[in-house]
Amino acid sequence: MxxxxxxxxxxxxxxxxxxLKIAARQIEKQIPPQPHWGFCYxxxxxxxxxxxxxxxxxxxxxxxxxxxxxxxxxxxxTVEDDTSIATEVKVPILIDFHxxxxxxxxxxxxxxxxxxxxxxxxxxxxxxxxxLGKNYQEAIEDITMRMGAGMAKFICKxxxxxxxxxxxxxxxxGLVGLGLSKLFHASGTEDLASDSLSNxxxxxxxxxxxxxxYLEDINEIPKCRMFWPRQIWSKYVNKLxxxxxxxxxxxxxxxxxxxxxxxxxxxxxxxxxxxALRDPSIFRFCAIPQxxxxxxxxxxxxxxxxxxxxxxxRRGLTAKVIDRTRTIEDVYGAFFDFSCMLISKVxxxxxxxSKTLKRLEIILKTCRDSGTLNKRKSYILRAEPNYTPALxxxxxxxxxxxxxxxxxxxxxxx
Ligand code: D3A
Numbered sequence: 001m002x003x004x005x006x007x008x009x010x011x012x013x014x015x016x017x018x019x020l021k022i023a024a025r026q027i028e029k030q031i032p033p034q035p036h037w038g039f040c041y042x043x044x045x046x047x048x049x050x051x052x053x054x055x056x057x058x059x060x061x062x063x064x065x066x067x068x069x070x071x072x073x074x075x076x077x078t079v080e081d082d083t084s085i086a087t088e089v090k091v092p093i094l095i096d097f098h099x100x101x102x103x104x105x106x107x108x109x110x111x112x113x114x115x116x117x118x119x120x121x122x123x124x125x126x127x128x129x130x131x132l133g134k135n136y137q138e139a140i141e142d143i144t145m146r147m148g149a150g151m152a153k154f155i156c157k158x159x160x161x162x163x164x165x166x167x168x169x170x171x172x173x174g175l176v177g178l179g180l181s182k183l184f185h186a187s188g189t190e191d192l193a194s195d196s197l198s199n200x201x202x203x204x205x206x207x208x209x210x211x212x213x214y215l216e217d218i219n220e221i222p223k224c225r226m227f228w229p230r231q232i233w234s235k236y237v238n239k240l241x242x243x244x245x246x247x248x249x250x251x252x253x254x255x256x257x258x259x260x261x262x263x264x265x266x267x268x269x270x271x272x273x274x275x276a277l278r279d280p281s282i283f284r285f286c287a288i289p290q291x292x293x294x295x296x297x298x299x300x301x302x303x304x305x306x307x308x309x310x311x312x313x314r315r316g317l318t319a320k321v322i323d324r325t326r327t328i329e330d331v332y333g334a335f336f337d338f339s340c341m342l343i344s345k346v347x348x349x350x351x352x353x354s355k356t357l358k359r360l361e362i363i364l365k366t367c368r369d370s371g372t373l374n375k376r377k378s379y380i381l382r383a384e385p386n387y388t389p390a391l392x393x394x395x396x397x398x399x400x401x402x403x404x405x406x407x408x409x410x411x412x413x414x
Contacts, residue, residue: 006314013316014393016323024049027056039124040067046114047074050322054288057281062187064128065136066285069179071118071125072101072144077172078111078119080151083222085110087155094152098145101129135186143179147171158230162262165229166203169210173202180286189279200269201286207263208293211256211300215307218244232258235351244307252307254351260301260342261352264359267294271335271366275328287325291334292318298338302345329372336367 007014031041044067045052055066079085079093093100093108100106100122107122118125129137150171159165177198184190210227217224218241226240233240236248236255243252270290277283295313300306313321324330339360346353346360367373 010316016319020319036124036127040128054285065183068129069140078115082110091152094148097148098141139182143175147175159227161231162229169203169206173206174199177202197269197273200266201273204266204270205293208296211259257350258352260297261356267363287331291321294338298341332367332370333376339363
């Protein structure tokens, strides 16, 4: 849970944080009894607790398919990221990965911590995969094949141009959007979304992660590949790592703002994609990461801390997003709030300022035109702390402790 300081500063985070904690406990108890499914759902929770929670709320058949899809992609990612594997070993594994998922014997030693366990016991994932419906299997196989080939291509290629950047993000996340759209359609609940809108869903998420993770990636030992395109950063510095040095702070923030402006170009498509979804649980599964992405961009924009440490949404705000994202109105509301926050941060001397403002104005207009904004209260950008919900929670906690104490002291009747 968030620190006490953060909770005092944001008392209305307390209730969603407690709710999230209780929900996470609840799903921990729902691990299936079969060893292969038990392994898959335990792994999913280990890799991302809050994401696992949203996946577990999907309709049952789709939930299994998404869980396996997610683990297969994490495994592929683990191979791609492991710098200790020689290129001549790594490339064939990436290219053949779509065949390994059909092989109950296949496993590979690489990665660290939970990912090492995932790779070593991959037979559980294959066993579960083989129990999915044929249409789910085919969608997962097709995306794994295309993603593996794309990753292999970029093992030996730098991200030079913005087109390279879009192509790399297509392989590692845009294809996830395409695959998920196929899985949603296969479950019978959704129309098949266009490839272009599905791709944008992934590009927006991936570009946000790439922006946020600059420092972590540049400081990685052994040296990690970087995904900020040269076409953008070369306008500001001669070498990408120069952005982290204090003397380049002004240039670094300008480059960062250029990157954020580039990512904002996908928002329109993402809003269109989400507005077409029908099933409430599929909607939440898609909308929560998108709101977290625009929130992360709003925190990163014009913020030198991206080059000094970790800029992340606080746990309480994440919990609030998970708790309060139910309908498309909530999505328009959150995108509206975070776009206003971004506009308030634009420095008119920034070289990308006019482009950034133009993109943000388009987003604001779309949110306004939805006609739903005044039906909601802005929960993300509250100026003054509201202590009422926190006080109610504290009251109930004290009451529970008191009742527990009193019932513990009651003399036992014989
Ligand atoms: C594009 O992929 C989608 C999607 O497309 C239609 C719909 C829903 C979710 C995703 C996508 C995803 O979400 C995660 C992501 C980012 C980059 C790639 N992915 C991805 C991989 C595999 C699948 C789905 Cl199956 C978002 C994500 O991973 N997180 C991390 C945990 C966060 C939420 C966002 C919660 C937390 O605890 O901070």
